[in-house]
Amino acid sequence: MLIEDATVLLGTGARIGNADIMFSNGMIDAVGVDLDVSIDGLVRIDGTSLWVTPGLIDVHSHLGNYPAPSIDSTADGNEMTAPNTAHVWAEHSVWPQDPPP
DSSP: EEEEEEEEEEETTTTTEEEEEEEEETEEEEESSSOOOOOOHHHHHHHHHHHHHHOOOOOOOTTTSSOSSSOOOGGGOOSSSSSOOOTGGGGOOOOOTTTOO
16 A cells, blocks of 8 residues: 655654655555555555654643533543543533633
């Protein structure tokens, strides 16, 4: 598989515009601009206006999850009942009318 012309963010903080990313067997084989790839049956994905990152990005905010004034029962900023809580969504507990702290 080849993703073409995407914006790639590297784990170092560097950014590559119009980059191609070549995958085979579930692994990244190459990253670069204008990779010369000619493989029969290659799946090509147009990455124009897409961003590729080295992992998940946590867009982090406590606004609306820790009300002011606050008591323990209204603090919805963390879910501490399991080691993996990917199923928990903070927006289920956000109260937009809450004043910022």
